[in-house]
Amino acid sequence: MNWWQRLRKRGQLETELDTELQFHFQAQVDENIRNGMSDVEARRRARIEFGGLDQVKEDCRDARGTRWIGDIAQDLRFAARLLAKDRWFTLVAILGLALGIGVNNTVFTMVTRGSFARCPSRIPTTSCLLARAPPATQQYLGRRATEVCRTWTTRIGTVRLAPSPGLARTTRRP
Amino acid sequence: MSSQKSDLPQGTLDMLILRVVALGPIHGYAIAQRIQQISRDVLQVQQGSLYPALHRLENRGLLGAEWKASETGRDAKFYRLTPKGRAQLKSETESWERLSEAIRLILRTAPGGTR
Numbered sequence: 001m002n003w004w005q006r007l008r009k010r011g012q013l014e015t016e017l018d019t020e021l022q023f024h025f026q027a028q029v030d031e032n033i034r035n036g037m038s039d040v041e042a043r044r045r046a047r048i049e050f051g052g053l054d055q056v057k058e059d060c061r062d063a064r065g066t067r068w069i070g071d072i073a074q075d076l077r078f079a080a081r082l083l084a085k086d087r088w089f090t091l092v093a094i095l096g097l098a099l100g101i102g103v104n105n106t107v108f109t110m111v112t113r114g115s116f117a118r119c120p121s122r123i124p125t126t127s128c129l130l131a132r133a134p135p136a137t138q139q140y141l142g143r144r145a146t147e148v149c150r151t152w153t154t155r156i157g158t159v160r161l162a163p164s165p166g167l168a169r170t171t172r173r174p
Numbered sequence: 175m176s177s178q179k180s181d182l183p184q185g186t187l188d189m190l191i192l193r194v195v196a197l198g199p200i201h202g203y204a205i206a207q208r209i210q211q212i213s214r215d216v217l218q219v220q221q222g223s224l225y226p227a228l229h230r231l232e233n234r235g236l237l238g239a240e241w242k243a244s245e246t247g248r249d250a251k252f253y254r255l256t257p258k259g260r261a262q263l264k265s266e267t268e269s270w271e272r273l274s275e276a277i278r279l280i281l282r283t284a285p286g287g288t289r
Contacts, residue, residue, distance in 0.1 A: 020251045027203040051222050059226035
């Protein structure tokens with residue numbers, strides 16, 4: 001039986017464990033009676049000798065190796081019950097966590113992008129700034145941009161920017 | 175019982191269980207009885223360690239188990255040795271014999287000993 005089967009059949013395993021230990025207990029009682037004890041005394045002695053039944057069971061469940069799954073499920077149920085019981089605590093906890101995580105994430109993103117990240121281009125010196133501007137400026141900039149891009153293209157040779165007529169057309173539109 | 179009882183050295187319970195089960199299918203209560211009898215009442219296995227050990231050995235595939243009617247007519251879980259368990263018993267017995275022989279040698283020859 002692998003651990004998955006042991007997990008799925010844990011109801012059956014529990015019953016079997018119970019029967020098995022019960023058998024042991026009963027066998028002990030029978031033996032005590034054979035040794036001349038009264039019924040009550042035999043049971044009492046067997047119970048003392050057996051020790052904590054629940055402790056034995058718990059150790060047997062440990063041996064199954066799947067107890068941590070059940071334990072996690074129990075912990076989750078317990079946590080959910082507590083959260084449902086104390087709404088204010090839950091609300092404050094959620095807000096606190098949300099704020100903390102949000103601020104942390106924002107700051108880290110800013111620092112990483114701003115100070116540590118590399119420019120997402122193979123040749124950063126060729127990057128262009130695209131901006132909205134009044135049509136006249138756009139036309140002027142468009143022409144300028146085309147010229148600049150052409151210059152760069154010829155200077156570096158292998159770099160391909162947006163084809164110059166296309167770029168001119170997009171920038172000319174309002 | 176007049177004889178002195180000893181605690182089992184760590185890790186030997188598994189070996190003793192395998193040894194007793196190797197004699198034929200047997201339930202937990204009888205395993206405890208058998209260990210006590212064979213050791214002439216020196217070793218007493220508590221249920222608290224016997225059953226967890228049995229379940230551990232079963233989960234490791236060293237023991238197999240099936241439910242059968244016992245001599246008293248009640249259903250009991252009978253354990254038997256698997257081939258893997260037989261191999262484990264062999265290797266554990268060998269290493270135990272090596273170890274106890276070594277300890278015996280030292281106790282006999284070390285100066286200041288009782289012999």
